[in-house]
Amino acid sequence: MTASVVALGAASGAVRRSNPFVRRVLIGISLAFLFVVLLVPAASVLGYAFLRGPGTYLDALSHPDTLAAVRLTLLTAAIVVPLNTVIGVSAAWAIAKFDFRGKQYLVTLIDLPFSVSPVVSGLVFVLLFGAQGWFGPWLREHDISIVFAFPGIVLATLFVTFPYVAREVLPVMEMQGRDAEEAAVSLGASGWTVFRRVTLPGVRWALLSGIILCNARAMGEFGAVAVVSGHIRGLTTTMPLHVEILYNEYDLAGAFAVASLLMLLALATLVIKAANEAWGQPGRRLDRTSSASRQP
Amino acid sequence: MVIRKGWVSPSVLPGFGLTIGVTGTFLALIVLIPLAALVLKAASLPLADVWRIATDPRAVASYRLSFGAALLAAAINGVFGLVIAWSLVRYRFPGRRLVDAIIDLPFALPTAVSGIALATVFAPQGWLGHWLAPLGIRVAYSWVGVLVALTLIGLPFVVRSVQPALMEIEASLEEAAESLGATPWMVFRRVILPAVLPALATGFALALARGIGEYGSVIFIAGNLPLRTEITPLLIIIKLEQYDYRGAAVLGLVMLCVSFLMLLAINFLNAWRVRRGGGGAQ
Numbered sequence: 001m002t003a004s005v006v007a008l009g010a011a012s013g014a015v016r017r018s019n020p021f022v023r024r025v026l027i028g029i030s031l032a033f034l035f036v037v038l039l040v041p042a043a044s045v046l047g048y049a050f051l052r053g054p055g056t057y058l059d060a061l062s063h064p065d066t067l068a069a070v071r072l073t074l075l076t077a078a079i080v081v082p083l084n085t086v087i088g089v090s091a092a093w094a095i096a097k098f099d100f101r102g103k104q105y106l107v108t109l110i111d112l113p114f115s116v117s118p119v120v121s122g123l124v125f126v127l128l129f130g131a132q133g134w135f136g137p138w139l140r141e142h143d144i145s146i147v148f149a150f151p152g153i154v155l156a157t158l159f160v161t162f163p164y165v166a167r168e169v170l171p172v173m174e175m176q177g178r179d180a181e182e183a184a185v186s187l188g189a190s191g192w193t194v195f196r197r198v199t200l201p202g203v204r205w206a207l208l209s210g211i212i213l214c215n216a217r218a219m220g221e222f223g224a225v226a227v228v229s230g231h232i233r234g235l236t237t238t239m240p241l242h243v244e245i246l247y248n249e250y251d252l253a254g255a256f257a258v259a260s261l262l263m264l265l266a267l268a269t270l271v272i273k274a275a276n277e278a279w280g281q282p283g284r285r286l287d288r289t290s291s292a293s294r295q296p
Numbered sequence: 297m298v299i300r301k302g303w304v305s306p307s308v309l310p311g312f313g314l315t316i317g318v319t320g321t322f323l324a325l326i327v328l329i330p331l332a333a334l335v336l337k338a339a340s341l342p343l344a345d346v347w348r349i350a351t352d353p354r355a356v357a358s359y360r361l362s363f364g365a366a367l368l369a370a371a372i373n374g375v376f377g378l379v380i381a382w383s384l385v386r387y388r389f390p391g392r393r394l395v396d397a398i399i400d401l402p403f404a405l406p407t408a409v410s411g412i413a414l415a416t417v418f419a420p421q422g423w424l425g426h427w428l429a430p431l432g433i434r435v436a437y438s439w440v441g442v443l444v445a446l447t448l449i450g451l452p453f454v455v456r457s458v459q460p461a462l463m464e465i466e467a468s469l470e471e472a473a474e475s476l477g478a479t480p481w482m483v484f485r486r487v488i489l490p491a492v493l494p495a496l497a498t499g500f501a502l503a504l505a506r507g508i509g510e511y512g513s514v515i516f517i518a519g520n521l522p523l524r525t526e527i528t529p530l531l532i533i534i535k536l537e538q539y540d541y542r543g544a545a546v547l548g549l550v551m552l553c554v555s556f557l558m559l560l561a562i563n564f565l566n567a568w569r570v571r572r573g574g575g576g577a578q
Contacts, residue, residue: 019480023387030383031395033376036424037448038401041413044423048416087322090315098312100304106319108563113327115555115562117509118407119529123536123548124330127337132541134333158326182308191310213403220406223511227533240408240512247412247516256416259409266404273404274397 045263049256060246060257068234069242069258072153076238077218080157084214088165089207093195095166096173097181107170113162121159122227125152148230153238156224161214168210172203209276216269220262334552337545349546358528359550361439365527366507369446370454370500377454377503378496384455385462399455402448407512414445415516437519442527445513450503457499461492461569494569501565505558509551 050057060066091110095103113121127133129146139146146152176199184194200207222240229236237245239262246255304312338346349355383389384396402410418425418435428435435441465488473483511529519525526534528551535544 018386022480026379027383027387027389029376030380033380034395034398037444037451038398040424041410041417041448042398042401042405044417045409045413047423048413083322087318091319091323094312094315094319097309098304098307098316100312100316106323108559109323109328110319112331112555112559115505115509115559116331117511117529117551117555119511119532120334120509120548120551120555123532123544124334126536127541127545127548128330128333130541132539134337155326155330159330162323162327178307178309185308185310194309195311216404220404220409222406222408222411223529226511227536240406243406243408243412244516247415252416255412259412262406262409266401266406266409269404270397270400273400 042263045256045259048252049260051256052253056253057257057260060251060254061261063254065234065237066242066254066258069237069239070261072150072237073219073239075150076153076157077215079154080161080218081211081215084158084161084218085165085207085211087162088167088210088214089169091166092169092173092203093199096170096176097178110166111163113159118160118221118223119227122156122224124159125155125228147228148232149236152228153225153236156228157218157221160221160224161217164214164217165207165210168206168213169203172206173199176202205276209273212269212272212276216265219265331552334545334548337541338549341542341546345542346546346549349543350550354522354526355528355531355547355550357523358526358531361442361525362508362528365439365442365446366450366504366510369443369450369507370504372443372447373450373454373503374496374500377451377499378458378492380451381455381458381462385459399452401452402450403452407449407510408516410448411445411513411516414441414448414513418444418517436517437525439518439525441517441519442514442525445517446507446510449510449513450507453502453506454496454499457495457502458492461495462488465491491572494565494572498562498565498569501558501562505555505562508554508558 091106094100095107126147129135129139129152131140131147133147146155180198181194184198185191189197219238220240221238222244225238226241226244229238229241231237231241231245233245239258243255243258243262246258341349380395380399384392384399415436417423418428418441420426420429420434420436422436425436433440435444469487469491470483473487478486509529511527511533514527515530518527518530520530528547532544532547532551535541535547
């Protein structure tokens with residue numbers, strides 16, 4: 001809190017003192033840079049999606065292959081997000097509420113998928129379960145397909161979204177301390193009750209933030225899924241892969257129509273996250289280093 | 297709940313065994329065992345083969361592009377990210393909140409979407425490309441396109457790292473410097489830059505790490521010509537499509553080693569930043 005007051009004081013002081021010319025130049029540079037690098041490409045998604053009119057747009061979206069891709073994406077997220085939420089909250093609880101040897105290494109290992117290239121994240125599963133992989137012959141014998149099939153897509157997505165929930169929830173749980181939980185236990189509360197009634201209310205905004213970021217990545221992952229999917233149209237193509245297929249077939253309107261759905265997902269994610277930061281945790285916006293440095 | 301003594305400090309709180317068990321099991325199944333499979337696959341090859349594959353001219357050319365473009369993009373983001381973070385923290389202007397919010401867009405936007413958007417916008421007939429084409433600037437299907445894509449992807453890392461550090465600089469320091477006769481440039485160089493440097497370096501490293509491994513936003517705009525505009529992740533995919541698992545594993549191992557180095561560097565920079573009080577609760 002004091003930090004934020006100081007920061008606000010510094011900011012307003014600087015606003016008063018700033019040289020108007022420098023101010024204009026720096027804001028101008030910022031806006032111009034963001035315009036070219038961010039805004040025009042983002043706006044182009046909607047622009048190109050509607051290039052041939054709303055009819056073509058709706059046709060592209062209601063195409064059976066598109067619907068299949070949407071279904072596969074939703075199904076993948078429906079498996080990956082809850083699973084990674086449970087794992088992330090478990091990891092945060094163990095790390096924040098207990099002291100054990102090797103804790104720092106565990107934190108680093110949980111972060112590991114953030115620094116691994118998406119393509120490598122997919123590659124590892126091909127090397128495990130692909131035709132020439134470690135389990136390839138055994139899987140073929142038992143007629144199980146993992147790579148170039150749905151399980152591979154789920155595994156690769158689990159891998160790339162593994163750290164999101166833990167990394168949002170952990171710092172907040174650490175800040176909570178342990179006193180309240182210890183008091184609740186001494187009063188006879190069960191472990192689950194302690195978590196639900198004492199810990200969860202304090203971390204729910206961080207948890208929500210972790211879940212929506214995890215979901216955005218799960219639905220939008222491209223590189224890792226591209227490696228394991230096999231690109232079987234209508235069967236193993238998620239929405240991002242479907243975008244790629246349409247684009248490579250020079251169906252720009254179709255590619256951008258599907259892309260516009262993913263753009264909506266991204267915008268919704270940003271809006272929820274901004275609302276979360278503005279209302280859920282006043283003061284947290286000013287203290288975002290830890291959050292930023294943890295992003296993918 | 298069995299808690300092994302000596303490894304974990306005693307606590308009255310329940311659930312350690314369960315939660316560490318869940319965490320450890322899934323960490324091993326989803327992350328560690330698959331990564332170990334990659335290392336084992338590459339290690340099962342004769343060392344000479346590993347070296348030959350890893351230093352193949354096509355592979356080396358791809359490293360040069362992936363690393364070079366990522367480095368340059370991180371540097372560009374270091375400069376513009378600092379300017380943007382400064383503008384957002386120090387100035388009030390219409391639309392500031394909106395600008396602040398869209399900085400995160402590259403985090404939230406699927407890479408395939410930014411990829412086709414950049415490729416189309418910077419194509420010779422695209423919204424921005426048709427302004428650049430008469431000037432002889434070719435962005436799409438050249439290494440410049442790779443640079444643009446990695447700049448887009450890396451921007452939020454720098455801005456989000458630097459913003460809190462800028463907020464924490466005490467106004468009194470700058471005022472003191474000014475009252476002692478420092479010019480604004482001197483205040484920037486001697487007071488502000490040293491204070492944000494750890495955060496800036498962290499943001500730079502995060503952007504670099506992301507850029508080296510980036511795939512989706514790059515492949516559409518890169519043109520993907522072997523030896524010229526082919527990034528390493530794409531080369532891995534090409535090898536996989538040719539069922540050259542060994543080649544893919546070796547290149548994957550090279551990338552994994554780089555990831556480890558970047559992770560070490562980022563942890564080191566984070567520790568430096570926290571020590572210097574450059575923001576963050578940890």
